[in-house]
Amino acid sequence: MANENANGNQHTVTRSPPPPSPLRFSKFFQSNMRILVTGGAGFIGSHLVDKLMENEKNEVIVVDNYFTGSKDNLKKWIGHPRFELIRHDVTETLLVEVDRIYHLACPASPIFYKYNPVKTIKTNVIGTLNMLGLAKRVGARILLTSTSEVYGDPLEHPQKEEYWGNVNPIGVRSCYDEGKRVAETLMFDYHRQHGIEIRIARIFNTYGPRMNIDDGRVVSNFIAQAIRDEPLTVQAPGTQTRSFCYVSDMVDGLIRLMEGEHTGPINIGNPGEFTMMELAENVKELINPEVSVKIVENTPDDPRQRKPNITKAKELLGWEPKITLREGLPFMEEDFRQRLGVPKKQIN
Ligand SMILES: NC(=O)c1ccc[n+]([C@@H]2O[C@H](COP(=O)([O-])OP(=O)(O)OC[C@H]3O[C@@H](n4cnc5c(N)ncnc54)[C@H](O)[C@@H]3O)[C@@H](O)[C@H]2O)c1
Numbered sequence: 001m002a003n004e005n006a007n008g009n010q011h012t013v014t015r016s017p018p019p020p021s022p023l024r025f026s027k028f029f030q031s032n033m034r035i036l037v038t039g040g041a042g043f044i045g046s047h048l049v050d051k052l053m054e055n056e057k058n059e060v061i062v063v064d065n066y067f068t069g070s071k072d073n074l075k076k077w078i079g080h081p082r083f084e085l086i087r088h089d090v091t092e093t094l095l096v097e098v099d100r101i102y103h104l105a106c107p108a109s110p111i112f113y114k115y116n117p118v119k120t121i122k123t124n125v126i127g128t129l130n131m132l133g134l135a136k137r138v139g140a141r142i143l144l145t146s147t148s149e150v151y152g153d154p155l156e157h158p159q160k161e162e163y164w165g166n167v168n169p170i171g172v173r174s175c176y177d178e179g180k181r182v183a184e185t186l187m188f189d190y191h192r193q194h195g196i197e198i199r200i201a202r203i204f205n206t207y208g209p210r211m212n213i214d215d216g217r218v219v220s221n222f223i224a225q226a227i228r229d230e231p232l233t234v235q236a237p238g239t240q241t242r243s244f245c246y247v248s249d250m251v252d253g254l255i256r257l258m259e260g261e262h263t264g265p266i267n268i269g270n271p272g273e274f275t276m277m278e279l280a281e282n283v284k285e286l287i288n289p290e291v292s293v294k295i296v297e298n299t300p301d302d303p304r305q306r307k308p309n310i311t312k313a314k315e316l317l318g319w320e321p322k323i324t325l326r327e328g329l330p331f332m333e334e335d336f337r338q339r340l341g342v343p344k345k346q347i348n
């Protein structure tokens with residue numbers, strides 16, 4: 001068996017994959033697909049769970065250690081007969097019987113992934129090894145949520161999947177970006193050596209309702225600051241760019257990748273590119289025109305530009321994002337206002 005990689009090369013697979021569970025082909029309704037979502041109590045994970053639970057043939061198991069996620073994000077499913085929530089750290093082995101593994105468990109906000117960098121590396125390396133071991137034992141297909149951070153501070157713009165990146169291996173972000181790079185390597189080695197069915201998504205900055213209010217990422221920071229009448233903290237120089245994808249588009253892309261025929265890596269993101277100053281101006285205009293913008297010190301190794309080339313996602317998955325930044329920000333504002341208990345001011 002052979003599979004195409006992002007460069008169009010063939011990866012030779014030496015063994016056939018383990019046989020999947022007979023349930024996948026069961027004639028009579030039980031649950032056709034038993035799906036594990038690691039990190040399912042987090043921001044993207046909980047939206048993914050909502051979408052997967054819409055299909056009554058899916059049974060969903062979430063494992064999460066609640067480091068950055070919360071049971072609150074899943075409260076509508078707790079007690080549902082097709083849903084199970086397990087407090088578990090992916091750095092420990094896990095024995096469950098499943099057909100699909102969406103492997104998201106990993107803190108994503110720089111503040112949180114830098115808080116305990118050794119634990120972040122363990123989560124990416126040991127956590128991914130454990131999930132691959134599980135996939136191998138039960139013959140499950142596994143999808144890894146990798147990141148645009150594997151491109152580091154990119155010297156190529158926009159970033160195509162073929163680009164190998166410009167990553168500092170010893171910097172304060174390395175626990176995350178190098179951790180994800182090793183996780184991708186492990187995925188391909190298990191694929192080549194053991195025939196595991198793999199999928200790799202390279203996710204670009206995603207935002208939406210349910211992000212932690214004090215998550216520290218830029219969109220959640222600006223929205224919370226605008227609602228609280230606090231200055232928007234643009235980290236210097238403010239000309240650095242990001243491309244922001246709304247969470248429902250992201251979930252749609254991840255499911256298409258999982259159920260499609262291509263291993264990836266495939267970029268999933270919205271190519272609309274903004275400087276941080278432009279983002280601040282959009283938030284100001286849409287949410288609170290009276291708020292000020294303050295330039296503050298940046299953190300080391302902050303990538304200067306980031307924009308996905310999504311040709312592969314379009315051609316191979318028939319996917320492209322639908323929601324623009326200016327359409328998505330108000331949905332997030334509504335969620336943040338509700339959680340902060342601050343209604344929108346009436347403008348006369
Ligand atoms: N949101 C983005 O912009 C973005 C971009 C690129 C990649 N990603 C990737 O997508 C995934 C989800 O990101 P998110 O934005 O939802 O972040 P998040 O922090 O909201 O969710 C991560 C979840 O993983 C859990 N977790 C962390 N370490 C764990 C461990 N050792 N064992 C079990 N659970 C653990 C957390 O408690 C949390 O519920 C991550 O893998 C992240 O690297 C996200």
Ligand SMILES: O=C(O)[C@H]1O[C@H](OP(=O)(O)OP(=O)(O)OC[C@H]2O[C@@H](n3ccc(=O)[nH]c3=O)[C@H](O)[C@@H]2O)[C@H](O)[C@@H](O)[C@@H]1O
Pocket residue numbers: 107108109110147148149203204205206216217218219221222233234235236240241242276298299302303
């Ligand atoms: O999409 C990705 O691949 C990665 O993107 C983000 O990393 P980053 O882009 O650095 O995310 P933010 O912390 O939101 O920072 C974005 C930009 O906003 C700036 N920023 C951040 C916070 C703030 O208050 N003000 C501000 O100007 C930062 O300097 C940076 O240039 C995520 O945190 C990672 O989990 C994810 O893997």
